[in-house]
Amino acid sequence: MKSEEIELLRENYYSLVKEKQELLAIKKRILELEQTSEVKEYLDLVNRINSKHCSKEKSNREIVRDAINFSNITPTNDIYVYIGTYKYGNETDIIHGSSDYLVSRNDHTADYVVYYNLEAKRYNLNFSIEIPYEEVDKFEGEHKVIYPKKFNREAYFYDLQDEYFTTVILESEEKAMSKIKKLVTKI
Numbered sequence: 001m002k003s004e005e006i007e008l009l010r011e012n013y014y015s016l017v018k019e020k021q022e023l024l025a026i027k028k029r030i031l032e033l034e035q036t037s038e039v040k041e042y043l044d045l046v047n048r049i050n051s052k053h054c055s056k057e058k059s060n061r062e063i064v065r066d067a068i069n070f071s072n073i074t075p076t077n078d079i080y081v082y083i084g085t086y087k088y089g090n091e092t093d094i095i096h097g098s099s100d101y102l103v104s105r106n107d108h109t110a111d112y113v114v115y116y117n118l119e120a121k122r123y124n125l126n127f128s129i130e131i132p133y134e135e136v137d138k139f140e141g142e143h144k145v146i147y148p149k150k151f152n153r154e155a156y157f158y159d160l161q162d163e164y165f166t167t168v169i170l171e172s173e174e175k176a177m178s179k180i181k182k183l184v185t186k187i
Contacts, residue, residue, distance in 0.1 A: 064166050068121060075119035075126060079144045079180055081157045083114040085133070105147075108133075115145065116157050118164055118180070144184045 001009075033039045058066070088111045089099030103110050110133040120127040131139045148156035160183075167176035 060166070061162050064162055064169065067169065068165055073119060073121055075117050077119055077144070077177060079118040079146065079184070080115035080129070081118055081146045081148065081153070081160065083116055083153050083157065085110045085113045087111050118161055146180070146183045
């Protein structure tokens, strides 16, 4: 090894030792400060803010969605949103599932119709319901059904569900139901 390389190696070593000592001194000072009442209070407040579900960055819609997810909800109003009419595909893709495709609501060759329950949480057993096409008229005659005017029916459903629960939370279930009843139609 060249003498200038040895000298540079020593300089790097002593520089790193000095840096380590400075960091140890800083760590010691942090531990001393953490024992003061002001810093203890500060750390407690920071931990409380970080552990809360409703941070100031969340929108009211996100807070409503969190409230829904943290609550037990039993659907009682029998309100469904029409999501689509489907026909079974002839092909099955192992990776993506069946290749069922969306058809017109009035397509009598359709196999089934999908509805989402407005009051049910996603992933609940009663959230999505699949009705054989032959039984659709009976189902729609016995339940309140909303037919979205938008093409993206799922987005419409979630917007409507958020509005429904926001009204239930901030006003009343009766007010939410009066808004919803205006949207329920019969085909």
